[in-house]
Structures are given as C-alpha cells and as structure tokens.
Amino acid sequence: MFQISQFHHASLIVNDTEVSLRFYRDLLGLETDGKRPELGYPGAWLNIGDQQIHLLELPNPDPVANRPQHGGRDRHLAFRIDNLSGLVETLERGKIEFTLSKSGRKALFCRDPDGNALEFIEG
Secondary structure (H helix, E strand, O other): OOOOOOOOEEEEEEOOHHHHHHHHHHHOOOEEEOOOOOOOOOEEEEEEOOEEEEEEEOOOOOOOOOOOOOHHHOOEEEEEEOOHHHHHHHHHHOOOOEEEOOOOOOEEEEEOOOOOEEEEEEO
16 A cells, blocks of 8 residues: 655756756756656756755657647646736736636636746635
C-alpha cells in the first residue's frame, strides 16, 4: 500500500531556456535551483516552495499554434498567489497578455513564451 503525499514538480517543454528564465525568474520572481544535474540537454529547475517547475529545452511534440486563447480551456499549471492586482501590474509591465477567469474567481490566465498556459489564483 502507498499514499501520494505531495506534488513534486511539473515539466514544461521550452524552446530557449534563457528566454524562459527571463519570464519565470526575472518577471515572475521564481528562484532557480542550482542542484539540477547535467541531463544532456539545456534546462532549469525553478523552486516554488517545496515544489518545482522543470524547464526542458527539447523538441516540442505538441502543437504550439492554434491553442485556445483562454488558458482555462487548455492544459495548464495553476498557482496560488497572494496579490492578483500586483501580478496584473507585473504582466502589463512585461507586455504579457492575460485573460481573467471566466468563473468569476480572483484568477487570471496567461501563457509563457512557449505558449504553456498558466493560471494564477488569489487566496
């Protein structure tokens, strides 16, 4: 018998690790984890508390074009944040398009430079 106790990480395919780091690290403020071993391809690990996002600079097997405009209708990662209006200001300053949650929650959706959908929920 076993029990799943915690979510550890999610991996995202990216075209250029440095471009992705400018988004996740420099714009969103995530910390890079220096413990990533050499895996034979570029990438980065980003810490979010005890969880991580792994950026994998590999050929993308998924279509990037023609994704739904609203990320809530696509595969996405969801993050809890403490200040949605602060994120709105950050995204606007970075010229990142976003849509508000269609459910009426204090949440928004945007995409990273590679089209990966992200949800941010206040609370």
